[in-house]
Amino acid sequence: MGTDRYAYQSRLRRVSPLPKLALAAVALVMCLCCDSVWVGLVTVLVMGVLITALGGLPATVYLHFLKVPLAFLVIGGITILIHSYPAGTTVVAALPVGERLWGFTAHDLYQAARLFCKALGAVGCMYFLSLNTPITDLTMALEKLHVPHLLVELMELIYRFIFVLAETAANIRLAQESRLGYQGFRRSMNSLGTLSSMVFLRAWRKGQSIYTALESRGYTGSLTTLAGDYTPGLWLLPLTAGVAGGQLLVFCLERMAVG
Template identity: 30%
Template sequence: MRAMNISVDYYAHNNSLRESSTGFKMALCIITMIISVISPTPVIPAIVAVLMTLIILFVADIPASYYLRFSAVPLGFGVLTLVLMTFFFGVDPAATIMGLTVYSDGLQTGILVFSRIMGGFSCLAFLALTTPVNEIFHELGRLGVPPALTEIALLMYRSIFVFLEEASIMYHAQDTRLGYSGLRNSYRSLGLLAGNLFIRSWLRGETVYRSMESRCYMGSMPALRKKSMGLRGMAMIILFDGLLVTGLLFTSGAWL
């Protein structure tokens, strides 16, 4: 878990789209995700998932092995949703597999939900893996979100990582001492970890806050302002999402 969390921040700071406009990446993510989610056909969300994945892998240069691990949870959730809807939701039986009835309308709905999940996730993954969190919150502040809200959210985000890192350090320390070698030892080690985790996280958080104060923290975390989206960025978004909307209009009637 620790490696996954560190990698998200690492790739957000080290990718080929790092210096691109934050506003451009946020607009592309949000608009494309909305188109994907509202689509009544699975074709457009599937296209979004494929295109965003290609951008992540070949434009942002995110390693394919890491992206596969990163998308494993939503992919598994989507497959589970597809299976459950196929066999347990619907009114139009189509076939029987090992005593379970396959519903054609359930399968159709499951495919739609699965494609929406992957389309929406790929958009969020694009933003998360190419843009540092502090720049996202800074851009939200420029859009009118109250500064207090963005700073609290950023501190909470950092605190979550402190909590997870402490849990990972304690777990690996116990594991190297055979703390999880048996059921009894596992319960004992888990209890010790849970009992000390809050205290250690609290102390670590205090240390982080004192470090911030020693670096002149005054209640805000300024970020280097990137170049604006510009006409070229706006044109790219209009062209990209315009083609998706056009495809949505053409495919909606055929699916319905």
């Protein structure tokens, strides 16, 4: 929820979003296409350096946001890592369950590491874009790239209603806490169920009110936003080529080492 706050503080805030989008997209495509452990690690490291050196944000901010998807990546890696094998199969580590072995081989370990690092590198690319580009700048850049207008409008409205949901949930939880609604496991589960059932209903009502307010101000299905005063940021294009070249170099060196 705090990425926009840091995006407005970034030194790249006044740089045109198109070169930033190009850098993130090229690095992301290269990371996914190379499908390499080292390329993924280098990508997430390079994105962190760019966020710190160019955006002026503390490295702790980048590391903090990396922790958010880390649990999902670990769970995804475990599902790739653990398999069932017949008894007698050569494995790195396993737990016997009946006549089967549940564990992983060296190949499974490499596959899981490759998936984890590739996904982590992709997350780093997305954080470079989101921590340096406010959502309004990003949607305007997508319009310039002739992305379907309906898709851009949906992105803006969905982004707005994320905060509506969060605010509604926070208000309901505050009211519940003031009535000791989270004292004890049973009461906490009951309060959580009530919150879950009420948050979408109240958010829907608030959304209807916001839509009515938009229509009363002349909304005709299109949100018009004034473009900011940006610097071209063409110097990011050679940097994009350099990042892609570095990823390709790491990929080639890894292949040579394996071969």
